[in-house]
Amino acid sequence: MSPRVLLTGFEPFNGADLNPSWAAVRLAAASPLPGVDLHTQLLPCVFGAASEVLWDAVELLDPDAVIAVGQAGGNPGLAVERIAVNLDDATIPDNAGAQPVDQPIVPDGPVGYFATIPVKECVAAVRATGVPAAVSESAGRFVCNHVMYQLLHRAATRRPGRLIGGFVHVPFAPEQVLDTGRPCLPSSTVALGLRTVVTRVARVAG
Amino acid sequence: MSPRVLLTGFEPFNGADLNPSWAAVRLAAASPLPGVDLHTQLLPCVFGAASEVLWDAVELLDPDAVIAVGQAGGNPGLAVERIAVNLDDATIPDNAGAQPVDQPIVPDGPVGYFATIPVKECVAAVRATGVPAAVSESAGRFVCNHVMYQLLHRAATRRPGRLIGGFVHVPFAPEQVLDTGRPCLPSSTVALGLRTVVTRVARVAG
Amino acid sequence: MSPRVLLTGFEPFNGADLNPSWAAVRLAAASPLPGVDLHTQLLPCVFGAASEVLWDAVELLDPDAVIAVGQAGGNPGLAVERIAVNLDDATIPDNAGAQPVDQPIVPDGPVGYFATIPVKECVAAVRATGVPAAVSESAGRFVCNHVMYQLLHRAATRRPGRLIGGFVHVPFAPEQVLDTGRPCLPSSTVALGLRTVVTRVARVAG
């Protein structure tokens, strides 16, 4: 049986009209991926709720791997995150108006979790398809890192040895940066990169 | 009769395998553009020779407008150049090994020429299609500026009132910056932008 | 007799509390410079008026060289401008509320003027003192370029062979970018660079 992979994206936040993570996730899953049973889930950009929606999908789908995807405005290519840190520290409110400052995500939880997907192998595979990618050493301190931490914490504590997880940050979409001079990538390019990540992750999952 | 537009791109230089300008020009011209008689020409990345090849094509085709396209590595989007300056000042050799330093392009020629295509209108039209674009105030001092200056100088002196011209710089292609952290745009996105520029220019040409 | 050099800086603009150009100019002139008769002048950040104030000082002082200095926010080091262009195109209002768009500075004037100070020699001299510097190919389209164009135009038409001129852009001061992640240089470092420029210019002036 093909390994089952759950790919998540976020709704828009901070007043934006779109979130390139969800646009790319939908496109990545718009056609079948050989050898992978691929599912997607949209997450709210809300501390706490985002992790709950993700975990509900995990319990429903019982995937072998979860790859959460979010926007990192200003990045030039895909960034595969290496570590999630036990800290919420928001500089803007989330979509429910919450703005936690210097709060642990899981009180008494470990300081951090390393991604359990093969980070460098994913980066190499994406580059091999002609799409810029890099390892990232910080997923920020907003909802993205929060979701990554909760995913890895719950995988470690509730599904040890049965679920690997990671996070990929994607650049702005072109229409978000028409006159700003900031880097971007079209959704089609990002989707290609995500399909490569999913394929590479599926090889070690399940 | 439709206005005739000549769109040029450059061959690779400085040891690169590709030049995103020619990749995008070819793609931009791969399907017909309603209301425009579009032609393309590849230019050598050589001081002098590039302008000669371009002008030979002008004499052969008798276009109403010429839009030369070149690579500006590090740029995040399309850049429509406003001015060409009467100065060669190369920091690397061209493809024939020449590296002019602080030389006038046309001795006793004017210090500069403004582009005669509608620069800001082109930028606005490109942005309206969701592709990042900006006005640029310098085409550099390498072969791109050289070609733009010679094009505008010859148009002004040999075809006054009969030929408008301009220059568009395009970003790196993704495969050029896989691990460099520099911005890029896929050829398909750039080609869409170039088609918009051609259409906008054609409206005022001929 | 020592060559006389006029060094100008700008008042703050766009709501800022300070303009690093004037802070650095004042500091550069705070102690004598051997072999140079150095004078300074503050300019209003106003199209037209800035050039008038500068030219009044020229007529009063009869300098051998004028070096105008302005702020280029985001630059990492000193930038010695190579060319002034006959175009005002403001994206923000000047301090008198004027915001000219696509207007010639001198109707029927040349498209551009090259700086008549030794640009590359100045850059090399500044670097030799350990201060970052570069040649710049565009002084923008705001009051800085306006002043540089008028200076060179008037020098060429009213004082041919008797006055050389140029423009140096300087980075933000540290206190302007405390939390922005943009580059800066302290006034003391910029002033050292300006003194080097003045000294180098004085060698060929007069």
Place this chain on the structure above:
Amino acid sequence: MSPRVLLTGFEPFNGADLNPSWAAVRLAAASPLPGVDLHTQLLPCVFGAASEVLWDAVELLDPDAVIAVGQAGGNPGLAVERIAVNLDDATIPDNAGAQPVDQPIVPDGPVGYFATIPVKECVAAVRATGVPAAVSESAGRFVCNHVMYQLLHRAATRRPGRLIGGFVHVPFAPEQVLDTGRPCLPSSTVALGLRTVVTRVARVAG
């Protein structure tokens, strides 16, 4: 009695002639700091050895706080690190030729340690003196992070409650980036910022 603070800097690495961290540390300690018993130590840029030299100084001096300082080329201001991660992953060799890839610093050690100096308070205090500063979420994966991790690990395990620690990254010095277009700060500015950090840390140490 005044709190005792140990401030460390690194020797040059990767073929450079200088390391701005040590230049600034020396300058920061060149004059007394009221209310602080300040000591400095130069560290080799060598995995393992750097931590040993630092810890030897800790055992000799018995400080209340240690602030290690290193170079982060490309940064525009001071960066106070929030977290050290249990991972060596070098992209260049250290000064002894070692280049560990994906190795834990302390096998079975925690994934990370948060700095125990008051990170945000230090950033705010530095900015208040007119020097750019920011919180950083990654100290990299080279010798800087290694030293920070070992410092915090040993403080936690060998001197619990008796020693606080942290890490500050500093920009290139101007002479390192004369023609590169990268940001820098003079040692005098960085030293001022470090003195502010030391003073702020001393307030909560001892």
